Amino acid sequence: MESLTEHRDIPAPLVYGYLRLIGSGRERESALQASLLEYCRQHELQLWGVFTERENLGSRQSAAFTGLLDALVLPDAYGAVLPARAHFGPRPVAAQRRRQIAALGRRLLVIRPSAGLGPDRERSGPASTPHHRSPRSH
Numbered sequence: 001m002e003s004l005t006e007h008r009d010i011p012a013p014l015v016y017g018y019l020r021l022i023g024s025g026r027e028r029e030s031a032l033q034a035s036l037l038e039y040c041r042q043h044e045l046q047l048w049g050v051f052t053e054r055e056n057l058g059s060r061q062s063a064a065f066t067g068l069l070d071a072l073v074l075p076d077a078y079g080a081v082l083p084a085r086a087h088f089g090p091r092p093v094a095a096q097r098r099r100q101i102a103a104l105g106r107r108l109l110v111i112r113p114s115a116g117l118g119p120d121r122e123r124s125g126p127a128s129t130p131h132h133r134s135p136r137s138h
Contacts, residue, residue: 014074016077019083022054045078051067080107
């Protein structure tokens with residue numbers, strides 16, 4: 001008889017964190033990274049890396065967000081996780097970033113959604129099935 005899925009060694013879906021920390025100190029960064037780790041632990045996700053935007057570039061693409069997009073095209077990527085929607089920047093920038101993630105068919109997970117805006121999981125494009133492979137070493 002096959003064992004239950006909960007008893008099998010199946011890797012958790014891989015996600016990448018994103019922080020926008022313009023003018024924030026290391027203490028705030030550490031606290032936000034800890035919140036990403038805890039969220040992932042509670043939701044059985046593997047946090048594979050965190051991309052951090054430190055400069056206000058206006059409407060120009062940041063290297064951190066480009067890195068996130070590059071990571072999200074990897075076959076094992078499930079989605080991105082943010083502490084709050086504000087980490088994607090001002091509304092026009094955030095909307096563009098959500099569209100880019102949707103175009104990849106990946107999930108956008110928000111730990112603390114804005115009041116009245118619905119659940120903490122935003123569907124970004126078509127549902128993507130995580131590819132369960134052996135974890136890569138970093």
